[in-house]
Amino acid sequence: METFTKQTVQITLRVNGENHSVEVEPRMLLADVLRHEIGLTGTHVGCEQGVCGACTILVDGAPERSCLMFAVQAEGREITTIEGVTPDEGMSELQASFQKHHGLQCGFCTPGMILTSEALLARNPNPSEAEIREALSGNLCRCTGYQFIVDSVQDAAAAKAVNHTNADGGSDKEGA
Amino acid sequence: MADMASRPQFTGSRITRIEDARLVSGQARYLDDVDFPGMLEVAFVRSNRPAAKITSIDIEAAKALPGVKAVWTHDNCPLEMTSAGFKTTWYALAKDEVRFVGEPIVAIAAENRYVAEDAADLVRIRYEEVEPVLDVRTAALESTRQVHEGRSNVFFHRERKTEGFDDAFNNAPHRLKDTFTFHRQTGAAMENRSFAALMDPFSGRLTCYCGHQSPHELRSELCEMLGMEENMVRVVVPEVGGAFGIKAAMYPEYLVVSWMALKLRRPVKWVSDRQESFLSDVHARDGVHDVEFAFDDDGKIIAIYDHMMADQGAYAAVPFPGSLGETVTAANVLTGPYTIPHQATVIDCSFSNKMPLGAYRGVWGPIASFIQEGIVDRVARHLGKDPVDVRRMNMISDADFPYKNPSKMLYDKGSYLKSMEDALRLIGYEDFRKKQAEYRTQGRYLGVGISVFVEPTASASSEAGSVGYEACTIRVEPTGTVTAALGLGPSGQGHETTMAQLIADQLGVDVKDIVILHGDTDSAPFGGGTGGSRSGTIGGGAAISAGKEMRAKLVKLAAHVLEAGEDDIELQEGKAFVAGVPAKSLTIKELAQIAYTHVAKLPEGMKPGLEIVTRYQPPFKVSFSNGTHIAVVEVHPDTGLIETLDYAVVNDCGNLINPTIVEGQIHGGVAQGIGEAFLEELKYDENGQLVTTSMQDYLLPASVEVPRMKIEHIETPSASEGGFKGMGEGSLIAAPAALTAAVSDALEPFGVMVNAMPVTPAQVVEWVSKGTPAVGAD
Ligand code: FES
Ligand code: FES
Numbered sequence: 020m021e022t023f024t025k026q027t028v029q030i031t032l033r034v035n036g037e038n039h040s041v042e043v044e045p046r047m048l049l050a051d052v053l054r055h056e057i058g059l060t061g062t063h064v065g066c067e068q069g070v071c072g073a074c075t076i077l078v079d080g081a082p083e084r085s086c087l088m089f090a091v092q093a094e095g096r097e098i099t100t101i102e103g104v105t106p107d108e109g110m111s112e113l114q115a116s117f118q119k120h121h122g123l124q125c126g127f128c129t130p131g132m133i134l135t136s137e138a139l140l141a142r143n144p145n146p147s148e149a150e151i152r153e154a155l156s157g158n159l160c161r162c163t164g165y166q167f168i169v170d171s172v173q174d175a176a177a178a179k180a181v182n183h184t185n186a187d188g189g190s191d192k193e194g195a
Numbered sequence: 196m197a198d199m200a201s202r203p204q205f206t207g208s209r210i211t212r213i214e215d216a217r218l219v220s221g222q223a224r225y226l227d228d229v230d231f232p233g234m235l236e237v238a239f240v241r242s243n244r245p246a247a248k249i250t251s252i253d254i255e256a257a258k259a260l261p262g263v264k265a266v267w268t269h270d271n272c273p274l275e276m277t278s279a280g281f282k283t284t285w286y287a288l289a290k291d292e293v294r295f296v297g298e299p300i301v302a303i304a305a306e307n308r309y310v311a312e313d314a315a316d317l318v319r320i321r322y323e324e325v326e327p328v329l330d331v332r333t334a335a336l337e338s339t340r341q342v343h344e345g346r347s348n349v350f351f352h353r354e355r356k357t358e359g360f361d362d363a364f365n366n367a368p369h370r371l372k373d374t375f376t377f378h379r380q381t382g383a384a385m386e387n388r389s390f391a392a393l394m395d396p397f398s399g400r401l402t403c404y405c406g407h408q409s410p411h412e413l414r415s416e417l418c419e420m421l422g423m424e425e426n427m428v429r430v431v432v433p434e435v436g437g438a439f440g441i442k443a444a445m446y447p448e449y450l451v452v453s454w455m456a457l458k459l460r461r462p463v464k465w466v467s468d469r470q471e472s473f474l475s476d477v478h479a480r481d482g483v484h485d486v487e488f489a490f491d492d493d494g495k496i497i498a499i500y501d502h503m504m505a506d507q508g509a510y511a512a513v514p515f516p517g518s519l520g521e522t523v524t525a526a527n528v529l530t531g532p533y534t535i536p537h538q539a540t541v542i543d544c545s546f547s548n549k550m551p552l553g554a555y556r557g558v559w560g561p562i563a564s565f566i567q568e569g570i571v572d573r574v575a576r577h578l579g580k581d582p583v584d585v586r587r588m589n590m591i592s593d594a595d596f597p598y599k600n601p602s603k604m605l606y607d608k609g610s611y612l613k614s615m616e617d618a619l620r621l622i623g624y625e626d627f628r629k630k631q632a633e634y635r636t637q638g639r640y641l642g643v644g645i646s647v648f649v650e651p652t653a654s655a656s657s658e659a660g661s662v663g664y665e666a667c668t669i670r671v672e673p674t675g676t677v678t679a680a681l682g683l684g685p686s687g688q689g690h691e692t693t694m695a696q697l698i699a700d701q702l703g704v705d706v707k708d709i710v711i712l713h714g715d716t717d718s719a720p721f722g723g724g725t726g727g728s729r730s731g732t733i734g735g736g737a738a739i740s741a742g743k744e745m746r747a748k749l750v751k752l753a754a755h756v757l758e759a760g761e762d763d764i765e766l767q768e769g770k771a772f773v774a775g776v777p778a779k780s781l782t783i784k785e786l787a788q789i790a791y792t793h794v795a796k797l798p799e800g801m802k803p804g805l806e807i808v809t810r811y812q813p814p815f816k817v818s819f820s821n822g823t824h825i826a827v828v829e830v831h832p833d834t835g836l837i838e839t840l841d842y843a844v845v846n847d848c849g850n851l852i853n854p855t856i857v858e859g860q861i862h863g864g865v866a867q868g869i870g871e872a873f874l875e876e877l878k879y880d881e882n883g884q885l886v887t888t889s890m891q892d893y894l895l896p897a898s899v900e901v902p903r904m905k906i907e908h909i910e911t912p913s914a915s916e917g918g919f920k921g922m923g924e925g926s927l928i929a930a931p932a933a934l935t936a937a938v939s940d941a942l943e944p945f946g947v948m949v950n951a952m953p954v955t956p957a958q959v960v961e962w963v964s965k966g967t968p969a970v971g972a973d
Contacts, residue, residue: 118211166901
């Protein structure tokens with residue numbers, strides 16, 4: 020019988036602006052470490068096959084599948100999870116828009132949807148319906164049929180544009 | 196006392212969901228988020244043979260792996276699932292023999308899932324293979340091996356025929372036939388199926404966590420199979436990431452995990468991965484229907500014959516085998532919204548070496564709709580008529596209600612014809628026909644498909660409803676806020692909001708002052724759970740009934756204290772007041788304080804406290820929702836790709852509790868309909884291996900494949916409390932038929948009439964290249 024010693028490494032992950040020092044096996048998925056070691060269970064695992072998008076997080080601002088990354092690969096990167104985009108009080112614009120437009124039912128896909136949408140709106144503040152659908156095409160939802168999700172994202176974009184306009188004293192350049 | 200607090204303030208309005216705050220912020224707790232100190236995680240070694248005797252199992256290496264706590268075979272866990280009446284024994288861990296790929300054989304509990312899976316790799320199992328049974332037609336042959344030795348593979352056979360069927364059928368001017376095939380599919384909820392159990396350190400009872408649609412039914416099944424008393428088992432349903440019928444069933448893994456928690460005295464959790472889910476969540480559909488139908492020169496349909504065959508898989512699932520639902524219920528409503536006087540059905544359900552069939556949303560519905568709409572479209576094409584005209588001619592009219600169909604099902608009032616006419620307007624049918632002709636001249640193939648559906652809902656017996664009623668407790672707390680609990684098992688339907696809407700209107704309080712509990716057998720009253728589109732109607736009825744009872748007590752108390760007649764008391768905005776004298780009032784909080792604290796002020800005979808439990812059973816066996824779906828698709832003949840371009844729904848589910856939530860249900864059902872019609876297929880190869888065990892192989896519709904839908908509502912109330920009808924399944928019942936009919940219409944120039952689901956691109960390409968001959972010719 021072979022003897023077996025667990026190989027672990029100490030890594031520091033920067034998640035939602037905080038450093039977390041964790042001891043992990045090199046084979047551990049980032050999703051598992053975020054959920055089970057750091058306790059951020061808002062990141063959901065739907066397939067571990069890189070298909071469903073439920074595990075989507077932001078890595079340096081871009082959506083990534085945390086089931087397709089090893090935790091050790093994430094060292095030195097800026098990781099954002101659903102907990103990181105949730106304000107201390109209440110909801111973010113996007114979250115509030117998902118509630119307003121009934122963009123979720125069971126909620127399992129929702130954190131991934133919101134993070135993918137955050138990244139979309141950061142890059143394209145005024146997306147068309149087709150652009151939203153394209154951006155979300157890697158995030159599966161079994162409950163909603165997507166229509167109200169699309170509405171949620173579109174309306175959040177519009178609300179942002181209005182806020183910008185107000186803040187900039189009337190210029191709508193930024194949102195255009 | 197008025198019938199309701201005032202005019203309904205919340206019922207029928209589009210209020211946003213109470214449950215969303217925790218869900219959008221990632222704070223909700225699904226099963227894999229349940230964690231206890233010392234929790235072990237389980238991995239299963241599953242059969243990779245469809246049919247074999249087990250000759251040896253070597254678990255020594257697995258046991259020796261550090262971090263492994265237990266490696267169990269049947270000997271350690273001699274439990275079984277027995278489905279009443281069907282006499283198959285499905286062992287929690289296989290005993291001597293395996294009957295499908297994915298059947299659990301060995302269970303490993305370890306410090307985490309990584310280690311458990313490492314250990315699973317070290318288990319060695321030897322098999323002696325036997326010939327698998329993989330096809331529903333061969334399963335029925337005498338010469339085929341018996342899946343369960345000593346009993347026929349066909350475990351359910353039934354024949355029914357209306358009086359005079361033979362004459363009517365044989366003397367009809369036209370007869371056609373076709374075979375309709377439905378491939379295997381499954382619910383594929385985004386959250387995989389999971390289970391956790393522990394001995395509760397505070398009470399010493401077994402506590403089971405499970406994403407399940409019917410908490411009390413699950414508890415009853417666990418108690419029976421584990422040999423425990425119901426007061427010693429608690430079932431807690433945490434947040435559920437979608438269920439769709441697959442989470443209404445009992446499973447072997449649940450027994451193993453419970454047994455481990457009992458025997459190892461540790462918290463134990465099993466979370467299936469996606470591959471396991473495809474292998475071991477109940478499957479659905481998998482039927483073949485040999486259909487013949489007769490009609491006259493005008494297109495009036497006279498008689499339908501359907502030999503329904505369904506492949507149950509290896510065992511009778513618990514609480515019921517899905518093949519029965521897919522056939523018997525389909526037979527009950529095979530004529531759908533049409534007045535077809537004669538029907539004959541032969542049903543054969545048989546065993547095979549595949550995963551057992553259970554429930555997937557719309558059980559039977561997509562099948563019956565596909566056949567009934569397929570018949571209408573074939574009649575229309577045969578006679579050269581517009582399919583809309585053939586529908587109009589055959590449709591049940593308003594004068595026919597209550598209508599008894601050839602299976603003796605009684606339809607309550609609906610809006611069949613109106614729903615179709617409205618949907619035709621929504622989609623712009625006449626216009627589309629003109630454009631379609633134009634497109635064809637350009638070599639583009641667009642088609643329109645219509646599905647007018649009936650949905651039997653809120654049935655006295657349904658897959659989740661072990662009981663025909665639902666239960667609701669309401670407690671007005673000493674501070675005047677309201678806590679209510681129901682026996683439901685929601686998985687995204689928003690019951691915390693809709694049930695609160697109904698109760699708020701009864702008690703005259705704000706919807707935000709109501710907390711709805713569900714899913715914990717310790718706090719929820721014994722009820723039926725969620726499934727069979729029953730929660731809104733029967734659960735809603737229970738909420739209203741309980742609300743009325745509580746309201747009566749509050750009114751009585753207020754009348755006594757305010758020295759007014761009960762008839763003069765109104766409840767509104769958290770207050771009880773004398774009608775017309777708003778100054779003479781008491782807040783609900785003040786009433787609650789009297790009820791709990793200053794009990795000397797209670798009227799004579801009134802017991803202290805404000806807490807009631809009520810059970811509600813509707814005054815009917817079943818209530819029929821209805822509606823019409825119309826799809827417009829474009830089929831690309833070169834690639835075989837099908838695009839859904841436009842989609843209209845007119846839905847009638849009686850009175851609406853929350854139209855936004857109803858629309859969400861419709862959207863989701865239509866998306867699943869697109870999956871059912873064009874994408875989703877669980878494929879077993881000729882060796883009995885399931886080859887679609889990832890989401891790359893089992894395709895779910897994505898955001899770019901689901902069109903924007905136009906929805907309108909009609910409200911034809913049912914006789915239930917509140918006038919509601921169920922609606923959770925109608926959209927998946929209707930959509931596949933509409934979508935596939937649109938493909939048939941688009942490919943009419945090639946003589947195509949779709950007769951199998953899903954339609955794949957390869958099939959389209961083949962049809963186009965062959966120009967398949969028209970209906971019934973083969
Ligand atoms: S869990 Fe990562 S893509 Fe599905
Ligand atoms: S809301 Fe259930 S999977 Fe999207």
